[in-house]
Amino acid sequence: MILETAQIETERLILRPHVMEDLEPLYHLTAHPDVYRFDPGYRRSYEQTRDILIFRIGEYRRHGMGRMAVVERATGELVGYAGLQLCLYEMPGMNVPAVEFFYGLRRDRWGCGYITEAGHALIDHGFRVLRLPRIISTADKRNTPSINVMRRVGMTISDHALDPDTWVCGVIENPYLRGSTDFSG
Numbered sequence: 213m214i215l216e217t218a219q220i221e222t223e224r225l226i227l228r229p230h231v232m233e234d235l236e237p238l239y240h241l242t243a244h245p246d247v248y249r250f251d252p253g254y255r256r257s258y259e260q261t262r263d264i265l266i267f268r269i270g271e272y273r274r275h276g277m278g279r280m281a282v283v284e285r286a287t288g289e290l291v292g293y294a295g296l297q298l299c300l301y302e303m304p305g306m307n308v309p310a311v312e313f314f315y316g317l318r319r320d321r322w323g324c325g326y327i328t329e330a331g332h333a334l335i336d337h338g339f340r341v342l343r344l345p346r347i348i349s350t351a352d353k354r355n356t357p358s359i360n361v362m363r364r365v366g367m368t369i370s371d372h373a374l375d376p377d378t379w380v381c382g383v384i385e386n387p388y389l390r391g392s393t394d395f396s397g
C-alpha cells in the first residue's frame with residue numbers, strides 16, 4: 213500500500229511532487245557554487261540535472277514519497293527542493309535502509325527559514341501519515357547551514373558511523389508510534 217502525497221502546504225510554501233517543467237529552475241538553482249559545494253561537489257550539467265529529475269519523478273511515483281519541489285507561495289516560483297527519500301545508511305559492516313530528509317534552497321532565499329519550515333511539515337507528514345519509525349539526515353561536517361537545519365527540525369546530531377571525521381548524521385524518532393517492528397504481525 214502506498215500513501216500518495218499530493219502536496220503539503222505551509223505558511224509560506226507549497227511542497228509538491230516534481231514535474232518536468234521544474235528542470236529549468238532546478239538547473240539554475242543548483243548551478244550556484246554555494247548550493248553544489250557539498251552536494252554533489254561539482255556543477256551538474258543540464259543533462260545530468262534532467263536525468264536526476266526524471267529519476268526523482270519516477271521514484272516519487274513508485275514510493276508515494278520522495279523529493280518535492282519547494283514553491284514559494286508569494287511568487288509561485290520554485291525556490292528549492294526537499295523531501296523524504298529512501299536511502300541506505302552506510303555503517304561499518306552493513307548498510308541499513310533508512311528514510312532521509314533531504315533539501316536544497318536557491319541561494320537568494322537562504323536565511324528566511326524556508327527549509328526549516330518545509331522540514332517541520334515533511335517530518336510531521338512522515339511520522340503521522342507515512343508512520344515512519346525515524347527520519348535521518350546526513351551532512352558534511354563543514355556544511356554548517358545544513359547541520360543547523362537538522363537541529364532546528366529537532367534532530368539529534370552525532371558523528372556518522374562510517375566516516376566520523378567527515379560526516380554527521382541527524383536522527384529524529386517518531387514520537388507517535390505504538391506498534392512493534394516485528395514483521396510477523
Ligand SMILES: CC(C)(COP(=O)(O)OP(=O)(O)OC[C@H]1O[C@@H](n2cnc3c(N)ncnc32)[C@H](O)[C@@H]1OP(=O)(O)O)[C@@H](O)C(=O)NCCC(=O)NCCS
Nearest residue numbers: 247251315316317322323324325326327328350351357358
Ligand atoms: C542547507 C540549506 C538549505 C540551509 O539554508 P538556510 O536558509 O540556512 O536554512 P533555512 O531555510 O531553514 O533558514 C534558516 C535561516 O534563516 C533564519 N530565519 C529567518 N526567518 C526564519 C524563520 N521564520 N524560521 C526559521 N529560521 C528563520 C535562521 O535564523 C537561519 O539563519 P542563520 O543560520 O543565519 O541563523 C542551504 O544552505 C542550501 O541550500 N545548501 C546547499 C544544499 C545543501 O547543502 N543541502 C544539504 C545537503 S546535506
